[in-house]
Amino acid sequence: MKKIILVIGTLILGVGVYMMFFNDDSVVYENETQDAVQSQDVVDELNDEEVADETEEMSSIEDSECVGGEFVDEYNICGEEIGRSVENRPMYSFSVGEGENTVLVVGGIHAGAEYNSFDIVSKLLKYYLGVESGVLEDVQLVFVPVVNPDGIANNTRTNAHDVDLNRNWSTDDWKEDTYHPDSGTSEGAGGDKPLSEPETIALNSLITSINPDITIVFYSQAGSVEDNDVGIAHNIAALYSKAADYKHIDEWTYYEITGDLLASLREDGIPAFEVVLETRETELERNLKGMEVVLEYFK
Secondary structure, three states: OHHHHHHHHHHHHHHHHHHHHHHHHHHHHHHHHHHHHHHHHHHHHHHHHHHHHHHHHHHHHHHHHOOOOEEEOOOOEEEEEEEEOOOOOEEEEEEEOOOOEEEEEEOOOOOOOOHHHHHHHHHHHHHHHOOOHHHHOOEEEEEEOOOOHHHHHHOOOOOOOOOOOOOOOOOOOOOOOEEEOOOEEEOOOOOOOOOOOHHHHHHHHHHHHHOOOEEEEEEEOOOEEEEOOOOOHHHHHHHHHHHHOOEEEOOOOOOOOOOOHHHHHHHOOOOEEEEEEOOOOOOHHHHHHHHHHHHHHOO
């Protein structure tokens, strides 16, 4: 009997020692795991801070290289802010080439309804950023991809004041109310007065400051080229329309347009033409062919 009690006591003592050893090991393992997780969290936090510091430093370097402008990530190039929209979105111009002849290329006036007019100018800009320097030795291309950033953000033809930015220019025929066959008469869509909007004021100031040799403005959707018959505009528009396979028209006759940019440039004596894309697509290849003849014209 004493032997049985002694065996049972020995077993109980052994189990107790084993449990103590097992629990200590578990505590040690758990503590080591927690320490490892905490250490990794610290490393990750430091790495995030380093990445943030590197990004801030890179941005600072990029901005410092932009004399009189700022680095615009979307295009990976220095741009000049020419103004702000009604909802305080920036409008940029981008210059490529250093020739003595200035070609202004404008898009996104009816941005939300005609998104491809913004897209085509953006893609032309990116294309000419990558060409060999000799291609643009006679020309400086100035791109304004979007005149109506609020229209893109809000998916509207008009700006945030419900003003059509191609009916808000200083022309003899400017009207406060405008017409479009899809919407009929729109009260106040011409603005309270010509150049009442911050977007048209900004673009007008740019045009005045650079005095372009030719201005090209993109819209959609008709598949046509129309010039304002000032100086070289008609000849270049004819070459462009043939190369890009668009119809060259003498006058827009589909419906009444008042207070438009093309007419304003005509009255100011600035050569210009409109390219109204045929579809809702970008039509990049066609317009690269058109741009080629423009560059060739100034050689």
